Amino acid sequence: MANAESVRLQVFSLNCWGIRYLSKHCSQRYAMLGDMLYKKEHDIVLLQEVWSEKDYLSLKQKLASCHPHSHYFKSGVIGSGLAVFSKHRIHDTFLYRYSLNGYPYMAHHGDWFGGKAVGMAVLSIGSLIANIYVTHLHAEYCRDKDPYLPHRVVQAWELQQFIRHTSAGADLVILGGDLNMHPQDLGNRLLRTSTGLRDSYLETAKFDGCEDGMTLIADNPFISKNEILPFEKGLRIDYILYKGSPKVNIYCDYMCTTKGSVPDHPFPYSDHEALTAELRLETHTPSEAQSDKKLWKHDSAAGKVAELVDIMTEARTEVKVGLHCAERMRYTATRTGVMGLALLFLELAIAAVPYLALGAEQPFPLTSFYMLAGLCFAILLTTFLLYIFKTMELKSLQGAEDQMRLAIGSLQEKLRGFPLAQPHSTQRRPPEGLEPSAFDPEE
Amino acid sequence: MANAESVRLQVFSLNCWGIRYLSKHCSQRYAMLGDMLYKKEHDIVLLQEVWSEKDYLSLKQKLASCHPHSHYFKSGVIGSGLAVFSKHRIHDTFLYRYSLNGYPYMAHHGDWFGGKAVGMAVLSIGSLIANIYVTHLHAEYCRDKDPYLPHRVVQAWELQQFIRHTSAGADLVILGGDLNMHPQDLGNRLLRTSTGLRDSYLETAKFDGCEDGMTLIADNPFISKNEILPFEKGLRIDYILYKGSPKVNIYCDYMCTTKGSVPDHPFPYSDHEALTAELRLETHTPSEAQSDKKLWKHDSAAGKVAELVDIMTEARTEVKVGLHCAERMRYTATRTGVMGLALLFLELAIAAVPYLALGAEQPFPLTSFYMLAGLCFAILLTTFLLYIFKTMELKSLQGAEDQMRLAIGSLQEKLRGFPLAQPHSTQRRPPEGLEPSAFDPEE
Numbered sequence: 001m002a003n004a005e006s007v008r009l010q011v012f013s014l015n016c017w018g019i020r021y022l023s024k025h026c027s028q029r030y031a032m033l034g035d036m037l038y039k040k041e042h043d044i045v046l047l048q049e050v051w052s053e054k055d056y057l058s059l060k061q062k063l064a065s066c067h068p069h070s071h072y073f074k075s076g077v078i079g080s081g082l083a084v085f086s087k088h089r090i091h092d093t094f095l096y097r098y099s100l101n102g103y104p105y106m107a108h109h110g111d112w113f114g115g116k117a118v119g120m121a122v123l124s125i126g127s128l129i130a131n132i133y134v135t136h137l138h139a140e141y142c143r144d145k146d147p148y149l150p151h152r153v154v155q156a157w158e159l160q161q162f163i164r165h166t167s168a169g170a171d172l173v174i175l176g177g178d179l180n181m182h183p184q185d186l187g188n189r190l191l192r193t194s195t196g197l198r199d200s201y202l203e204t205a206k207f208d209g210c211e212d213g214m215t216l217i218a219d220n221p222f223i224s225k226n227e228i229l230p231f232e233k234g235l236r237i238d239y240i241l242y243k244g245s246p247k248v249n250i251y252c253d254y255m256c257t258t259k260g261s262v263p264d265h266p267f268p269y270s271d272h273e274a275l276t277a278e279l280r281l282e283t284h285t286p287s288e289a290q291s292d293k294k295l296w297k298h299d300s301a302a303g304k305v306a307e308l309v310d311i312m313t314e315a316r317t318e319v320k321v322g323l324h325c326a327e328r329m330r331y332t333a334t335r336t337g338v339m340g341l342a343l344l345f346l347e348l349a350i351a352a353v354p355y356l357a358l359g360a361e362q363p364f365p366l367t368s369f370y371m372l373a374g375l376c377f378a379i380l381l382t383t384f385l386l387y388i389f390k391t392m393e394l395k396s397l398q399g400a401e402d403q404m405r406l407a408i409g410s411l412q413e414k415l416r417g418f419p420l421a422q423p424h425s426t427q428r429r430p431p432e433g434l435e436p437s438a439f440d441p442e443e
Numbered sequence: 444m445a446n447a448e449s450v451r452l453q454v455f456s457l458n459c460w461g462i463r464y465l466s467k468h469c470s471q472r473y474a475m476l477g478d479m480l481y482k483k484e485h486d487i488v489l490l491q492e493v494w495s496e497k498d499y500l501s502l503k504q505k506l507a508s509c510h511p512h513s514h515y516f517k518s519g520v521i522g523s524g525l526a527v528f529s530k531h532r533i534h535d536t537f538l539y540r541y542s543l544n545g546y547p548y549m550a551h552h553g554d555w556f557g558g559k560a561v562g563m564a565v566l567s568i569g570s571l572i573a574n575i576y577v578t579h580l581h582a583e584y585c586r587d588k589d590p591y592l593p594h595r596v597v598q599a600w601e602l603q604q605f606i607r608h609t610s611a612g613a614d615l616v617i618l619g620g621d622l623n624m625h626p627q628d629l630g631n632r633l634l635r636t637s638t639g640l641r642d643s644y645l646e647t648a649k650f651d652g653c654e655d656g657m658t659l660i661a662d663n664p665f666i667s668k669n670e671i672l673p674f675e676k677g678l679r680i681d682y683i684l685y686k687g688s689p690k691v692n693i694y695c696d697y698m699c700t701t702k703g704s705v706p707d708h709p710f711p712y713s714d715h716e717a718l719t720a721e722l723r724l725e726t727h728t729p730s731e732a733q734s735d736k737k738l739w740k741h742d743s744a745a746g747k748v749a750e751l752v753d754i755m756t757e758a759r760t761e762v763k764v765g766l767h768c769a770e771r772m773r774y775t776a777t778r779t780g781v782m783g784l785a786l787l788f789l790e791l792a793i794a795a796v797p798y799l800a801l802g803a804e805q806p807f808p809l810t811s812f813y814m815l816a817g818l819c820f821a822i823l824l825t826t827f828l829l830y831i832f833k834t835m836e837l838k839s840l841q842g843a844e845d846q847m848r849l850a851i852g853s854l855q856e857k858l859r860g861f862p863l864a865q866p867h868s869t870q871r872r873p874p875e876g877l878e879p880s881a882f883d884p885e886e
Contacts, residue, residue, distance in 0.1 A: 097540070115835070
């Protein structure tokens with residue numbers, strides 16, 4: 001690669017924990033963050049949980065000179081909370097709202113109101129087209145018994161679909177955000193294997209930060225021990241992922257995280273740790289790249305595809321669990337609704353029969369009558385809304401499962417086309433930046 | 444193009460009007476449709492308004508031998524109603540649900556429950572990768588005063604975004620469906636100009652069908668005259684659009700529509716007319732294509748970009764109108780909610796004061812008390828739900844407007860980079876199949 005041109009790119013990602021009036025020291029933390037971003041002048045800043053547009057606008061004003069290009073993605077009732085700031089021109093943006101994102105009646109968890117999504121910004125970095133993605137997946141409130149797991153798996157499925165299908169024309173792809181998934185969690189494996197995205201923490205030549213790259217740590221004063229249980233020290237759930245193209249190789253030279261505090265400040269930027277990755281882009285002539293790619297492609301493709309089929313099958317199973325739960329809930333809602341209706345009829349009958357038959361005065365105590373009628377209407381309305389919501393949830397889960405089944409079938413078909421013996425299938429490593437997705441069409 | 448290889452592709456599209464028990468002769472029409480599709484063996488069949496999965500499954504069974512590959516897209520409460528049948532293998536599918544799609548409280552219009560979306564299927568046709576899209580946009584119930592216009596414009600905006608961003612890796616793109624927009628409607632112009640998609644009705648060498656390519660006609664026995672007012676003969680709102688790539692040129696050799704009846708049958712397939720387009724794909728070597736493309740690109744790009752800026756500005760204005768209406772509705776909901784709350788407090792005060800002050804018996808008639816309390820609760824609940832829904836609508840409208848503003852800015856920047864004089868800018872026609880989108884990045 002003697003002719004390769006090299007470009008450096010600093011990418012920053014942080015879940016800002018920006019709930020006005022509820023998150024501790026919210027405005028002070030935004031001020032600290034703004035100062036730091038102004039000083040450090042990263043090329044690309046990816047923020048999550050910027051729940052108030054006012055905070056985005058004040059950051060935008062502060063960073064106008066160093067990050068003249070920015071976009072705030074809007075979704076849901078108070079979201080999406082996603083924002084991008086960039087030194088490089090943003091040509092175009094696009095937002096994909098996940099079809100599943102928790103439940104509105106779980107208001108104390110709030111995820112549904114955030115309208116979780118993945119935002120995309122198309123940047124030009126010199127002559128290169130970069131697709132930058134920022135996302136925030138549904139939180140995990142209880143690892144042992146996580147009712148949101150099927151939703152998060154569907155979100156990861158839709159995220160990989162979105163990235164795979166929208167990045168074909170890009171020279172490089174960067175995804176930053178709070179995935180709310182541990183490195184080896186199903187959704188994370190699905191995302192990385194199907195898109196070919198690489199984890200900057202695993203790829204970096206040099207790392208400075210929390211142990212094991214953790215981004216939610218016990219040492220952070222905003223974190224209570226209970227939040228990270230059963231893990232003592234913390235979790236790694238925030239990521240900067242990247243991949244190149246036949247035209248560009250990407251290397252991660254350095255990566256760092258904050259460590260639960262900020263020097264000369266009384267508290268950290270957020271309850272999450274901030275991530276910074278220093279990427280080096282090496283552009284080269286397509287002909288060089290093509291030959292590199294071909295060299296590798298026939299060597300490990302079968303292994304990748306087989307791995308992806310396994311992961312997808314696992315994901316499908318998880319979606320089926322979600323389907324089962326949603327069906328049960330919808331059945332319960334239907335039954336309760338029918339009982340509410342029966343109760344209403346019964347009440348009306350009890351009230352009407354003596355009145356009609358005997359012409360006597362109403363014997364039913366009025367207070368009880370109205371209270372009971374009110375209760376019946378409340379039951380009917382609640383179960384009706386629940387039924388509608390659960391039907392929509394079922395449709396989305398079924399839709400994801402259908403898509404997974406089709407994709408698995410297609411990949412299995414592809415596998416049948418590979419020669420039987422693949423002795424080096426997963427041993428040889430592709431040249432950096434050329435990690436293809438297992439979905440790449442064969443030619 | 445002496446070396447060009449030629450492939451023929453028959454594409455069929457129909458809005459099936461498939462509401463079980465409500466649409467007239469629904470099951471008989473599906474049977475007729477299945478027989479015809481089995482006989483005609485189109486390469487790709489794109490259906491809309493297949494509201495029941497059972498109908499999809501019975502079609503799938505009937506067409507198993509001629510269309511072994513199919514997919515049904517699920518969305519919303521009863522939707523999305525979109526289905527694809529194909530002779531060629533479907534490798535992968537993806538669904539984008541529009542962020543705006545009417546109102547749940549407009550239940551008699553039903554669009555919200557359909558979860559309108561655009562479905563994508565990635566097919567391999569020989570060595571070519573084809574991205575096939577099927578969609579159905581929000582209906583237009585009153586052309587003069589259309590309250591859904593901003594929603595449909597945002598749907599058209601999201602549709603063009605989705606197609607543009609997901610089709611970079613495709614050799615050819617086909618979109619079929621019921622756009623619920625006339626040929627010169629804002630959303631239609633936006634879609635065609637930004638994606639470079641071509642209308643098969645306008646491009647076809649030979650046409651056989653209704654006057655002006657109409658697809659909703661007065662001669663169809665399922666159509667009442669009122670539905671198509673103020674147009675006497677009918678409207679053209681269903682389309683098959685296509686575009687090629689540097690590798691493939693597409694020509695439409697023949698196009699036809701049904702004409703309101705089906706020979707030897709008592710009624711037509713649907714209230715919409717069915718469309719069939721015969722496309723010819725000519726693949727050639729990339730080098731040939733590249734030079735063709737370059738030749739054309741510098742010639743008409745500025746004109747295209749300027750046109751797109753105008754259309755987007757128009758779309759932005761329409762979205763702003765929608766924003767204004769949604770804001771007003773949200774304000775009304777808030778005010779009504781506050782009044783409901785005040786009424787409840789007033790009632791409680793009237794009931795409580797004499798009781799507390801005088802220790803006397805309750806003077807408030809019990810029936811009125813409970814009726815009024817019930818009314819207050821109903822007002823509070825309704826306005827609360829409306830407030831939440833309107834806030835989400837506002838977020839989506841604002842999001843679309845932000846994206847449009849950014850895209851317009853970026854295109855204007857691009858325009859500034861063009862040489863001032865562009866005398867031939869819109870006169871010269873590009874070679875078939877090479878219609879680029881005005882968004883194509885400059886290189």
